[in-house]
Amino acid sequence: MTLQPPIGLLAELTHRCPLRCPYCSNPLELTRAERELDTASWGRVFREAAELGILQVHLSGGEPTLRPDLEEIVARARAAGLYVNLITAGVLLNVERVARLKEAGLDHVQLSLQDVDPASAERIGGMKGAHAKKLDAARLIREVGLPITLNAVMHRQNLDRVAEVVETALAIGAHRLEIAHTQYYGWALVNRRALMPPREQVARARAVVDEARPRLKGRLVIDYVAPDYYARYPKPCVGGWGRSVITVGPDGKAMPCHAAHTIPGLVFDNVAERPLAWIWRNGPAFEAFRGTDWMQEPCRSCERREIDFGGCRCQAMALTSDPTATDPACSLSPLHDRLLALADADSLGDPDFTYRRFMTRPPVASDELSPS
Amino acid sequence: MREPLTAESRPLLPPFCRLHEDRVRGRTVLLAPERVLFPCPTSLLVLARLDGRSLSEVADGLCLEFAAPREVILGDVLGVLQDLADQGFLEERTP
Ligand code: SF4
Numbered sequence: 202m203t204l205q206p207p208i209g210l211l212a213e214l215t216h217r218c219p220l221r222c223p224y225c226s227n228p229l230e231l232t233r234a235e236r237e238l239d240t241a242s243w244g245r246v247f248r249e250a251a252e253l254g255i256l257q258v259h260l261s262g263g264e265p266t267l268r269p270d271l272e273e274i275v276a277r278a279r280a281a282g283l284y285v286n287l288i289t290a291g292v293l294l295n296v297e298r299v300a301r302l303k304e305a306g307l308d309h310v311q312l313s314l315q316d317v318d319p320a321s322a323e324r325i326g327g328m329k330g331a332h333a334k335k336l337d338a339a340r341l342i343r344e345v346g347l348p349i350t351l352n353a354v355m356h357r358q359n360l361d362r363v364a365e366v367v368e369t370a371l372a373i374g375a376h377r378l379e380i381a382h383t384q385y386y387g388w389a390l391v392n393r394r395a396l397m398p399p400r401e402q403v404a405r406a407r408a409v410v411d412e413a414r415p416r417l418k419g420r421l422v423i424d425y426v427a428p429d430y431y432a433r434y435p436k437p438c439v440g441g442w443g444r445s446v447i448t449v450g451p452d453g454k455a456m457p458c459h460a461a462h463t464i465p466g467l468v469f470d471n472v473a474e475r476p477l478a479w480i481w482r483n484g485p486a487f488e489a490f491r492g493t494d495w496m497q498e499p500c501r502s503c504e505r506r507e508i509d510f511g512g513c514r515c516q517a518m519a520l521t522s523d524p525t526a527t528d529p530a531c532s533l534s535p536l537h538d539r540l541l542a543l544a545d546a547d548s549l550g551d552p553d554f555t556y557r558r559f560m561t562r563p564p565v566a567s568d569e570l571s572p573s
Numbered sequence: 574m575r576e577p578l579t580a581e582s583r584p585l586l587p588p589f590c591r592l593h594e595d596r597v598r599g600r601t602v603l604l605a606p607e608r609v610l611f612p613c614p615t616s617l618l619v620l621a622r623l624d625g626r627s628l629s630e631v632a633d634g635l636c637l638e639f640a641a642p643r644e645v646i647l648g649d650v651l652g653v654l655q656d657l658a659d660q661g662f663l664e665e666r667t668p
Contacts, residue, residue: 206597206598208609209609252597253597254595254597254598256593256595256602256604256609257604257607257609282593284591284593284604284605284609286606286607308589308591308604308606309589309606309607311607346588347589348587348589348606350606350607376606376661377606377607377661379607418659419576419658419659419661421661422659422660422661
């Protein structure tokens with residue numbers, strides 16, 4: 202199989218963030234500010250990425266607007282020929298900054314939404330006044346003519362408000378709304394008991410989305426990412442491992458997926474030490490689960506193996522301690538029934554969050570489906 | 574764009590959807606929010622002609638160039654563009 206060029210680069214500019222959402226996918230041990238790549242290094246990474254065939258860069262974090270050189274980073278990405286998307290919570294943006302980002306060539310903003318209820322949004326993000334600041338930012342972004350995708354991360358504690366999420370997207374003038382259920386790895390796995398929705402609640406939310414979509418055709422595009430525990434087949438995580446995206450962490454570590462650090466034993470190359478093209482083609486972490494040779498049954502002989510690539514490697518790791526296992530979210534996984542039982546039990550769990558902190562280890566063991 | 578496209582529509586690519594010469598893949602791609610589209614040659618012919626003209630005028634132009642029946646061409650133009658409009662990748666210039 203010939204390797205196609207990658208399409209997207211997820212550039213995690215920093216792990217620092219004023220919010221501490223309980224479903225954050227950043228590592229449990231975060232990279233400190235002094236180890237972050239500088240402006241010139243990012244510029245070089247963008248040029249290497251474009252030469253490799255990458256077309257879009259998603260500037261992410263943490264909170265990328267904490268980088269004082271973000272405007273310069275945007276400008277270098279545009280100069281390299283990339284389409285530049287900023288993934289932000291919006292809470293640190295002001296009118297001058299938005300104007301400078303637009304001036305630097307920013308193409309699009311993906312704005313995260315924790316909830317539509319301000320008190321709940323602030324409890325989830327753990328930051329006072331965050332919701333009002335975010336709505337202000339949305340207005341500023343639209344005023345300079347940049348398009349917004351509103352990205353709402355859904356779970357049991359906000360899912361009943363999905364209709365209001367749609368209203369909010371319309372009210373702020375978003376072009377797209379992404380309603381995405383929490384993915385359970387990183388901090389979200391630690392908080393699964395507080396986040397997992399019961400199946401009836403998911404069905405109700407789905408009905409709201411199904412009604413809104415045709416009604417809003419031509420005004421708002423709604424993408425809906427189903428909660429994968431309750432789906433029949435898993436999603437093709439990152440479009441297949443080492444098939445279309447590269448994530449580069451704050452310190453330059455190149456990963457096939459932004460959560461790949463949760464898989465022990467993978468060796469990540471650093472863009473400061475090797476060309477991105479070499480890492481993409483030969484890096485051991487990229488080779489680890491590329492294609493289908495690494496698969497076990499039932500994936501190995503499954504007709505969907507090149508459609509969903511066995512689901513999420515990080516989730517397989519988190520739940521079974523074996524990153525080559527079939528993602529237990531797949532209904533064909535022998536562990537699927539046990540996963541559903543866990544999800545059902547968690548959906549009745551305690552709503553208190555364990556918040557993300559610097560340099561702490563997860564308080565729960567995560568390999569709950571692994572053979573004991 | 575809220576309404577279905579007609580021969581009278583004057584759609585344009587918004588500033589945040591850009592055609593880009595992809596030298597690595599050797600083709601023209603359409604860069605859009607959270608999407609990369611690989612338009613077919615017909616779509617590219619149409620997209621290159623969107624400058625605020627009506628689709629009726631776009632079809633007239635293509636008729637002359639390709640000596641094909643106008644209804645067929647207009648049908649193709651509306652077909653390739655409606656899909657982009659539904660995804661929010663076209664806007665209409667307000668007169
Ligand atoms: S068995 Fe594997 S390849 Fe088949 S649908 Fe499930 S995850 Fe996908």
